[in-house]
Amino acid sequence: MTTRRKFLTTAGVGAAASLAAPAVHAQSTIRWRMQTYAGPALAEHVVKPAIDSFNKIAGDEMQIELFYADQLVPTGELFRAMQQGTIDAVQSDDDSMASPTEVTVFGGYFPFASRYSLDVPVLFNQYGLNEIWAEEYAKVGVKHISAGAWDPCHFATKDPIRSLADLKGKRVFTFPTAGRFLSQFGVVPVTLPWEDIEVAVQTGELDGIAWSGITEDYTVGWADVTNYFLTNNISGAWIGHFFANQDRWNEVPERLQELLKVCMEQSHYYRQWWYWGGEAALRVNGTKMELTSIPDAEWDQVEAAAQKFWDEIAAESETKAKVVQIFKQYNADMQKAGRPYRYG
Structure with a gap:
């Protein structure tokens, strides 16, 4: 590769034009910074496994650096930081990150809207909430990627x-x-x-x-x-989500967008069984x-x-x-x- 690059810098214009494109325009790694609402101990379960999996699969194509609650910005400023591009992505509920949308009040715990963890994905995927959230966040330059059910x-x-x-x-x-x-x-x-x-x-x-x-x-x-x-x-x-700055999302190749969605859905599933099993076990056996x-x-x-x-x-x-x-x-x-x- 070193020899080839040297050749491209010294060869005639015609030769360089025919050979330069593949080497000179090689794509660099896409790098994102994501902040979660969760502190380190909780993040070990609610987001880190999904990000670790994504980074492992994406390899040199894309890497996400994960930050914990209040590490880069206070949780109440997460939305603005993402909207402005200070950070690229967020895991949070709408309520905690002070989202300026019509649906913010429903994030986190809207009283008695959900009784069980499976209520949330059904509401989003079969009762129309996905479309409403996507539309609301598109108005403010943010991509709503995925919604999931978390703990009571x-x-x-x-x-x-x-x-x-x-x-x-x-x-x-x-x-x-x-x-x-x-x-x-x-x-x-x-x-x-x-x-x-x-x-x-x-x-x-x-x-x-x-x-x-x-x-x-x-x-x-x-x-x-x-x-x-x-x-x-x-x-x-709880109703929680993954979001991204819309421009940063648009820069990601479609295949990696799909990988992000898959890893985030896996994160929601992990949380469902982790919380569900823990709620019962700790009520019965916790001391x-x-x-x-x-x-x-x-x-x-x-x-x-x-x-x-x-x-x-x-x-x-x-x-x-x-x-x-x-x-x-x-x-x-x-x-x-x-x-x-x-x-x-």
């Missing part, structure tokens, strides 16, 4: 929660929309960097966390600083947190409030109304499907 939303607290009254005054780290909904029950939503949560619970700055299921509580260390796990949840599955419950008759008040909340959101815009209607139709269909296929 439960309270992990220092003091036991056995009634709605026990929620009053509790300072809780949670998602923006979840916090907006829960505040009517006296919860005080607190926003902090993800990596600061464990210490904030230890120092008393936080009374608890409504961010995840029990699998995540054990994985990231929150089970070490909280004493109780509330079995009632406000959502059975760090005592399980508590709010009686169904009382928890019905929360579910009724969620339906009112849905209607309030639907009144805000035509797009939001369309998404809420899809949630209503889907939940009605699942309720009719009944046992043994479906509980709820």
Whole structure:
């Protein structure tokens, strides 16, 4: 190759023109920077395996450098950084990254929209949410690549929660929309960097966390600083996504775009069984947190409030109304499907 290149620099114009193209225009490795909402311990499960697989398969054609929560930019600035091209791709929910779209309120935990992890891919792939998300993000220069179901939303607290009254005054780290909904029950939503949560619970700055299921509580260390796990949840599955800067996405060859999609879908599948199995195993065999419950008759008040909340959101815009209607139709269909296929 060295000899050939030397020849091309010294040979006549005609010879150089006929031979130069393959060597001189060889494509360099495409390099992306992706930041996840997750800290290092959680990222080991929720994104790193997929990125490692992609990098291994793509080889010299493309490599993605993965960064963890708040490493390059604060999580609340992820969308803007991606839109501007400061980073190339993001793994997050719409809510946490402060996406300026009509669908942002539905990211993360929209109360009681999903009961089980499989609800999310069905809603996106069969009930039309994929098309709505793609359209909304195209308006702001971002490619919505893939949506997946992740863990449920439960309270992990220092003091036991056995009634709605026990929620009053509790300072809780949670998602923006979840916090907006829960505040009517006296919860005080607190926003902090993800990596600061464990210490904030230890120092008393936080009374608890409504961010995840029990699998995540054990994985990231929150089970070490909280004493109780509330079995009632406000959502059975988080809605999270992979996104990319639209221009960066367009620069990637179609074959590698397809590989990205496949690896991201595999990531969603990994999360489904990892969370699902962990939720059961740690409730049964875990030793760090005592399980508590709010009686169904009382928890019905929360579910009724969620339906009112849905209607309030639907009144805000035509797009939001369309998404809420899809949630209503889907939940009605699942309720009719009944046992043994479906509980709820």
